[in-house]
Amino acid sequence: MKLWIVFVVCAGFLIGCSGDKRSPLESPIYNVDGDRIGTVTLTEEAQGVGVKIKAEGLEPGPHAVHFHERPECNGPDFQSAGNHFNPKKADHGLMNEKGAHTGDLPNVEADESGKTDVELTLSEATLRDGQTSLLRDKGTSFVIHSRQDDGMTQPAGDSGERIACAEITVKANEDPTTDPTEADKNKE
Numbered sequence: 001m002k003l004w005i006v007f008v009v010c011a012g013f014l015i016g017c018s019g020d021k022r023s024p025l026e027s028p029i030y031n032v033d034g035d036r037i038g039t040v041t042l043t044e045e046a047q048g049v050g051v052k053i054k055a056e057g058l059e060p061g062p063h064a065v066h067f068h069e070r071p072e073c074n075g076p077d078f079q080s081a082g083n084h085f086n087p088k089k090a091d092h093g094l095m096n097e098k099g100a101h102t103g104d105l106p107n108v109e110a111d112e113s114g115k116t117d118v119e120l121t122l123s124e125a126t127l128r129d130g131q132t133s134l135l136r137d138k139g140t141s142f143v144i145h146s147r148q149d150d151g152m153t154q155p156a157g158d159s160g161e162r163i164a165c166a167e168i169t170v171k172a173n174e175d176p177t178t179d180p181t182e183a184d185k186n187k188e
Contacts, residue, residue: 022127022135027142027166029055032076040142040166042134048123049134051105055144055164058110064149064159067103067122071139073165081141081165084156087131088124095151100124102132103140107148139169 038055085103147160
């Protein structure tokens with residue numbers, strides 16, 4: 001009887017019996033110079049994944065933000081993150097009737113001092129196992145772009161260069177202060 005209760009409790013939480021903590025999940029955001037400029041915090045919610053973005057050092061104005069298909073933030077251009085996270089093979093754009101990618105989010109606004117502090121919801125995604133999990137395979141990445149997303153243009157909304165990136169993995173909670181570029185150097 002007690003074993004059954006433990007199983008039900010573990011199955012009901014994202015913190016599984018293996019000690020794998022998935023929610024909340026906080027990852028550091030780095031700019032093209034390798035400076036840590038903020039954090040993205042993901043939380044499993046009934047309506048999807050809550051996304052809290054806190055960053056500074058951005059150009060004032062609107063910026064596109066998306067989740068990309070690989071957990072790789074190799075600077076200076078972050079092309080290693082791959083394309084938008086799109087496991088359902090949809091078109092890009094929140095305004096596109098044939099879209100959107102699972103990783104498409106509304107634009108965020110950086111204030112006059114270059115800061116943004118916003119909470120969004122990624123309704124198609126999950127942190128649990130499955131096709132639309134941001135943690136499937138090895139994980140994904142979160143990318144901030146230089147311009148706003150127009151919500152329609154393929155494949156990325158004419159959102160400009162990738163100017164900041166965070167690797168989204170289960171291990172992100174283990175050491176959120178680790179600079180991913182330093183970790184890459186240590187692998188060599």
